[in-house]
Amino acid sequence: MSLAGKHVLLIVAGGIAAFKALELIRLLRREGCEVTPVLTAGGAQFVTALSLQALTESRVYCDLFSLTDESEMGHIQLSRAADLVVVAPASADLLAKMAAGIADDLASTLLLATDKRVLVAPAMNVRMWQHPATVANMGILLARDVAVVGPEVGPMACNEFGPGRLAEPPQIRDAIAALLAPLPAPLAGRRALVTSGPTHEPIDPVRYIANRSSGRQGHAIAAALADLGATVTLVSGPVAIPDPAGVAVHHVETAQQMLAACEAALPVDVAVCAAAVADWRVADATNHKLKKAPGAAPPALVLVPNPDILATLSAAGPRRPRLVVGFAAETDALQHHAAEKLRRKGCDWIVANDVGGGSGIMGGTENEVLLVTAAGIEPWPRLRKEAVARRLAQRIAEALT
């Protein structure tokens, strides 16, 4: 794939291999790829800002606290303006900062603020690469969906031999091209329905029953299905995150409204019910605020069951989506409850996650799920919710095509 018209933010960190970043820039520029360079203080010990500027024909960004740079392009904007963020070479130090979420200079702050994929090309002494700290940091970064190219095995500048050499510039260029290649669109022409977020069940005009769902997982699934070419309707409960791009979003509050919006979206090829729909609503929600009368007992809330959206879609007769995927949020006996839910609801797959106290999953940015299908139970590693979404969308594409 040609890189013409693409835009890479290239962070050059402090390592002996930093000179190879110049060759990488030459390769990218030759194809018409725009490169904005960022140089760490360490990197500046090995290559000059002038070389980077001459080769990229762009301003070189070095300082976080630079009035000039901030007025020209703020650091948040800089972190998002490119199609891809590439760190080459990636020093052990910068990888450690990325893993720990440290943002104490321009490069590390950009890496924390970016909403783009990040590709790192590590380069360091073999013992630094094999040190348990670096190994652990790389494990964290891989789980967060950071892409990695290299390092290569070979003789090193420090006269040692082993893994740690920066991948060659053509190899880094190919990794960039692979990440920027348009995704195949196996779901083109398919329609998908996704539910996301919590529901709010009113008690009175100012109070409601809710849960801790953030909508991050459902929204990411809607975006991932759209990325694979599907026409996606997202029915979202009240959430504090933005609507995903390229998706038709219907905002609802209650379970009853969510069901009505889902039924209106049929027919679809696949429905993914990721919303944490309240099981019950208040039987006699009032349209006036309940008052606290001195000495009076608190009001007793009588709950009635909400409609079961997953079961309703699974039993929608001729309008039933070909594939119905439910989510099970459990705090114990995950496998047992998930397999039982699959049978009870009549859906095809269950994505089960443990939302117990210490998991940090409900409302968090990562998820660790089991995919339960008729074929069995598949544990997935702990991943960012976007990565879980991409994996699930890929599986849905395979099932539908």
Ligand SMILES: Cc1cc2nc3c(=O)[nH]c(=O)nc-3n(C[C@H](O)[C@H](O)[C@H](O)COP(=O)(O)O)c2cc1C
């Ligand atoms: C001569 C020399 C070569 C170095 N080579 C590397 C290297 O290849 N990889 C690495 O991770 N660190 C290397 N370092 C150490 C880093 O430069 C140092 O950790 C620095 O703080 C990295 O800064 P940065 O991560 O902000 O770029 C080297 C240091 C020196 C003095």
